[in-house]
Amino acid sequence: MIDERFDAIVVGAGPSGNAAAYTLATKGLKVLQIERGEYSGSKNVQGAILYADALEKIIPDFRDDAPLERHVTEQRIWMMDDSSHTGMHYRSDDFNEEKPNRYTILRAQFDKWFSARVKQAGAIVLCETTVTELVKDIHGRVIGVRTDRSGDTIKADVVILAEGVNGLVGQRSDLRPEVAPDSVALAVKEMHFLPRETVEARFNLTGNEGVVIEAMGTITKGMTGTAFLYTNEESISVGIGCIVSDFVDSDITPYALLEAFKNHPSIKPLLAGSECKEYAAHLIPEGGYKAIPQLVGDGWIIVGDAGQFVNAVHREGSNLAMTTGRIAAETVVWLHRLRNPMTKENLSEYTRRLSETFVMKDLKKYRGIPALLHGNKGNFFGLYPKLISQAMQTWFRVDGIDKVSKEKEIFRSFRSARTLLGMMGDAFKLVRAWR
Amino acid sequence: MHIVVCIKQVPDSAQIRVHPVYNTIMRQGVPTIINPYDLFALEEALRLRDRLGGEVTVLTMGPPTAAESLRKTLTFGADRAVLLTDRYFAGSDTLATSFALASALGKIAADFGKPDIIFTGKQTIDGDTAQVGPGIAKRLAYNQLTYVSRIVETDLDAGEIIVERRAEGGIQLLKTKFPVLITMLEATNEMRRGSIENALLAARAEVVTWNATDIGIEDLTKCGLRGSPTIVKKVFAPTARSEKAQIIQAEGGPTGLAEALICEIFQRAPGVESDLYEFAASN
Numbered sequence: 220m221i222d223e224r225f226d227a228i229v230v231g232a233g234p235s236g237n238a239a240a241y242t243l244a245t246k247g248l249k250v251l252q253i254e255r256g257e258y259s260g261s262k263n264v265q266g267a268i269l270y271a272d273a274l275e276k277i278i279p280d281f282r283d284d285a286p287l288e289r290h291v292t293e294q295r296i297w298m299m300d301d302s303s304h305t306g307m308h309y310r311s312d313d314f315n316e317e318k319p320n321r322y323t324i325l326r327a328q329f330d331k332w333f334s335a336r337v338k339q340a341g342a343i344v345l346c347e348t349t350v351t352e353l354v355k356d357i358h359g360r361v362i363g364v365r366t367d368r369s370g371d372t373i374k375a376d377v378v379i380l381a382e383g384v385n386g387l388v389g390q391r392s393d394l395r396p397e398v399a400p401d402s403v404a405l406a407v408k409e410m411h412f413l414p415r416e417t418v419e420a421r422f423n424l425t426g427n428e429g430v431v432i433e434a435m436g437t438i439t440k441g442m443t444g445t446a447f448l449y450t451n452e453e454s455i456s457v458g459i460g461c462i463v464s465d466f467v468d469s470d471i472t473p474y475a476l477l478e479a480f481k482n483h484p485s486i487k488p489l490l491a492g493s494e495c496k497e498y499a500a501h502l503i504p505e506g507g508y509k510a511i512p513q514l515v516g517d518g519w520i521i522v523g524d525a526g527q528f529v530n531a532v533h534r535e536g537s538n539l540a541m542t543t544g545r546i547a548a549e550t551v552v553w554l555h556r557l558r559n560p561m562t563k564e565n566l567s568e569y570t571r572r573l574s575e576t577f578v579m580k581d582l583k584k585y586r587g588i589p590a591l592l593h594g595n596k597g598n599f600f601g602l603y604p605k606l607i608s609q610a611m612q613t614w615f616r617v618d619g620i621d622k623v624s625k626e627k628e629i630f631r632s633f634r635s636a637r638t639l640l641g642m643m644g645d646a647f648k649l650v651r652a653w654r
Numbered sequence: 655m656h657i658v659v660c661i662k663q664v665p666d667s668a669q670i671r672v673h674p675v676y677n678t679i680m681r682q683g684v685p686t687i688i689n690p691y692d693l694f695a696l697e698e699a700l701r702l703r704d705r706l707g708g709e710v711t712v713l714t715m716g717p718p719t720a721a722e723s724l725r726k727t728l729t730f731g732a733d734r735a736v737l738l739t740d741r742y743f744a745g746s747d748t749l750a751t752s753f754a755l756a757s758a759l760g761k762i763a764a765d766f767g768k769p770d771i772i773f774t775g776k777q778t779i780d781g782d783t784a785q786v787g788p789g790i791a792k793r794l795a796y797n798q799l800t801y802v803s804r805i806v807e808t809d810l811d812a813g814e815i816i817v818e819r820r821a822e823g824g825i826q827l828l829k830t831k832f833p834v835l836i837t838m839l840e841a842t843n844e845m846r847r848g849s850i851e852n853a854l855l856a857a858r859a860e861v862v863t864w865n866a867t868d869i870g871i872e873d874l875t876k877c878g879l880r881g882s883p884t885i886v887k888k889v890f891a892p893t894a895r896s897e898k899a900q901i902i903q904a905e906g907g908p909t910g911l912a913e914a915l916i917c918e919i920f921q922r923a924p925g926v927e928s929d930l931y932e933f934a935a936s937n
């Protein structure tokens with residue numbers, strides 16, 4: 220018999236669950252966190268870039284002992300066709316600041332560190348245990364969870380679902396719908412080992428400086444998706460991801476896509492001589508604002524990827540996960556102190572608080588983007604990258620043709636590929652979706 | 655009945671990597687696990703306790719991080735965990751290890767009751783010597799039963815135990831008296847999954863932690879590197895296998911893929927196909 224009762228149970232130990240459990244425990248609540256993996260981070264995949272601000276709001280001194288790889292001093296955005304890339308690079312010494320803004324991390328190590336902090340804060344963390352269902356009372360209020368271990372229901376005032384994008388607990392209990400194939404991306408990623416000196420020489424880095432490359436174009440073979448390459452201390456993370464329904468329609472396998480990306484003439488030399496240490500695949504919720512499910516109910520709250528909190532345009536996810544986890548926990552602490560019950564109505568304070576943060580504001584701003592890119596994927600992930608690359612080449616190649624003719628040629632190539640109206644339409648829609 | 659299980663935390667050998675540049679073993683970041691052979695010993699101990707009553711104490715010598723492995727054994731349902739940790743123990747070979755463990759078992763006997771049975775795994779995956787168990791038995795003057803594949807009978811009143819022991823060329827049926835040290839063979843049982851109550855208890859349990867002084871060791875020259883006559887002369891990496899993973903592709907969905915996969919296996923290992931037919935025919 221388990222007659223003890225917890226103030227809160229957190230399902231999952233990714234960034235959202237750890238943020239929630241840590242916040243609750245430091246405020247003195249009795250917290251149980253349940254994770255199905257062998258340890259926090261063992262099941263998790265990310266690029267991975269850590270945005271300092273979201274973590275700083277939870278653990279201000281995290282830089283003292285968190286396992287961080289490199290701080291990002293240079294951002295490259297590449298538009299790629301089959302043989303070229305057109306790039307925008309931003310590098311600034313301002314990013315070499317006392318408290319850097321973005322870091323590359325390895326999730327397996329980072330999550331483990333975060334989890335150790337959660338335990339230190341006083342939460343009980345059970346790993347290798349999967350939550351199988353939410354237990355409800357006769358009024359439909361969630362009162363606890365059951366796990367894949369034999370034994371009783373574990374009871375709590377509130378259950379925080381931080382179970383990630385494909386969390387089955389919420390689905391099984393009808394709290395949220397199954398993720399639709401067109402609002403979730405499948406990403407594959409590899410870690411390539413290279414000696415520290417090689418990484419630094421290859422990317423012009425000093426000390427712990429780091430470079431990130433985000434890429435799009437024909438590399439996704441007309442599917443809606445992006446690719447990335449991040450520098451770690453002694454390795455490089457490289458990956459690519461596309462919307463699941465596109466993979467289904469195209470019959471292209473994710474690993475074939477990654478192989479092709481790694482062999483692209485712009486990428487290959489960056490990985491030369493490296494040894495692949497790790498291969499991982501994971502889903503990313505990309506449905507944006509419109510895909511956000513109901514977030515609270517009687518006795519439950521959803522945070523992180525489980526709530527579709529990913530800003531696909533800016534490649535932000537873990538920071539939204541941590542912020543939603545923190546705010547959910549703060550709401551629970553607030554109700555707990557007032558001795559107010561964890562009803563749907565009371566918990567909806569979480570949704571209200573969220574709407575005042577960057578999380579909801581950003582997702583709302585980009586609410587039209589997923590549908591726009593998906594509906595015009597042939598143009599955005601095929602035609603335009605090719606045209607831009609051709610235009611660049613025409614412009615830079617010196618071959619005795621005068622510049623006026625070159626300009627005309629570029630203009631003609633765009634006109635013959637797509638009607639002026641179509642192009643203006645796309646631009647207009649993009650601007651509108653962006654605003 | 656008091657049963658003690660000696661376990662070791664070992665690097666997960668499936669995940670050990672050799673530094674591609676310097677050719678040394680990269681220990682850092684390699685996850686640790688409970689020596690897989692020890693789990694069979696632990697499960698057998700738990701079964702005996704469940705049947706006959708009593709307590710299971712788990713003992714390990716290792717770095718402070720070995721407490722995690724001990725905690726895991728509590729999740730499985732062990733009653734108590736003891737960690738023996740001291741920098742004086744660093745670099746112990748099997749002689750020094752069995753000395754330290756036997757000393758700790760002396761204190762366990764004094765504090766928690768004399769063990770009727772001490773279990774160890776058959777051997778460890780990182781040392782492969784199979785010497786520590788017998789070493790402990792010798793030092794404590796326990797009867798020893800090595801390579802046990804099954805516990806046939808335990809008679810508490812008579813103080814007797816009957817086991818099956820796998821030996822070359824057959825199985826021996828052996829009877830002996832308590833107290834006894836048993837080294838358990840692999841694949842003899844299946845580790846249980848602890849209940850949620852066990853898991854909750856384990857998450858909060860205190861691991862009993864002792865150092866060399868706590869267990870009454872006075873002669874430190876018998877410990878660690880100084881007490882170890884074994885010398886590791888050289889560590890080297892075997893050359894990498896040239897065989898590469900192969901990606902199998904096929905039309906026709908899961909069925910097509912399964913067929914392609916099976917064809918590939920049959921082609922490489924022709925014996926498997928005929929074995930399977932024979933198996934199917936005999937069932």
Ligand SMILES: Cc1cc2nc3c(=O)[nH]c(=O)nc-3n(C[C@H](O)[C@H](O)[C@H](O)COP(=O)(O)OP(=O)(O)OC[C@H]3O[C@@H](n4cnc5c(N)ncnc54)[C@H](O)[C@@H]3O)c2cc1C
Pocket residue numbers: 230231232233234235236237253254255256259260262263264265266267268269270348349350351381382383384386387388406407408458460500501502503522523524525528529534535536537538540
């Ligand atoms: C390839 C890739 C690259 C990315 N790059 C970035 C990036 O650079 N920057 C960024 O900010 N974000 C990035 N993201 C997104 C980011 O990884 C996620 O937004 C973030 O991990 C979400 O955190 P979470 O805690 O909500 O979910 P998760 O990290 O998925 O954690 C969920 C946890 O719940 C556990 N769990 C699930 N079900 C159960 C159950 N029933 N019982 C017990 N435990 C359960 C899981 O094992 C897991 O540990 C990337 C994602 C991918 C896939």
